[in-house]
Amino acid sequence: MTSIPDASLIAPARALAAADAPPAEGPRAGSPEVTRSTLEALYAAHAHQIHRFLCDLLGDPVAARDATQETFVRAFQRLHTLEAEGRPVPWLFGIARHVSMEVKRARRRRRQVLTDDPPEAWEERPADASSGSPEEDVLGREALGLVQGALGKLSEDRRTVLLLRLDHDLCYEDIARTMGWSVPKVKIEIHRARQILRAELGEGGAR
Numbered sequence: 001m002t003s004i005p006d007a008s009l010i011a012p013a014r015a016l017a018a019a020d021a022p023p024a025e026g027p028r029a030g031s032p033e034v035t036r037s038t039l040e041a042l043y044a045a046h047a048h049q050i051h052r053f054l055c056d057l058l059g060d061p062v063a064a065r066d067a068t069q070e071t072f073v074r075a076f077q078r079l080h081t082l083e084a085e086g087r088p089v090p091w092l093f094g095i096a097r098h099v100s101m102e103v104k105r106a107r108r109r110r111r112q113v114l115t116d117d118p119p120e121a122w123e124e125r126p127a128d129a130s131s132g133s134p135e136e137d138v139l140g141r142e143a144l145g146l147v148q149g150a151l152g153k154l155s156e157d158r159r160t161v162l163l164l165r166l167d168h169d170l171c172y173e174d175i176a177r178t179m180g181w182s183v184p185k186v187k188i189e190i191h192r193a194r195q196i197l198r199a200e201l202g203e204g205g206a207r
């Protein structure tokens with residue numbers, strides 16, 4: 001849902017530096033499959049998608065860029081846990097989700113130190129990207145504000161599964177792998193998230 005730079009602009013420096021040494025753990029840590037080229041292939045194929053997901057969760061392209069690098073650092077360290085027949089997309093989204101949660105916790109701790117604002121005021125708002133005529137910019141900002149406000153009414157988990165389904169087009173099974181849930185729970189949470197979103201956007205609830 002968030003417009004982001006091309007993946008080539010997200011420097012994989014930390015992730016590739018980590019790939020210069022073998023992972024510290026795991027039975028396959030020293031195997032030929034666990035190589036710098038493996039990480040580069042994963043990064044080239046999925047970095048843009050992971051960065052967009054993190055932009056939506058964090059509302060900050062700069063923080064999302066750093067979180068993307070951290071995601072691929074951890075992916076390399078855990079590469080031995082991805083089975084040869086496994087699906088890397090839900091696996092990477094799961095790592096990215098945990099990284100985003102850590103970033104948000106760190107952000108809240110910093111804000112607790114720096115401000116006396118209540119917790120609901122801590123979340124940062126994404127910057128608006130200006131394009132087109134001034135009238136179009138105003139309408140675009142209003143529409144984006146409505147959607148962001150509606151998404152803000154969802155719990156963290158419901159917002160995550162809805163983004164994975166609608167923005168990243170993951171199937172229910174892959175979302176279940178990402179979240180560590182059952183498929184029925186994923187379907188229920190997406191249904192409830194859609195109900196809340198429709199109500200907030202004035203569409204009269206679920207169809």
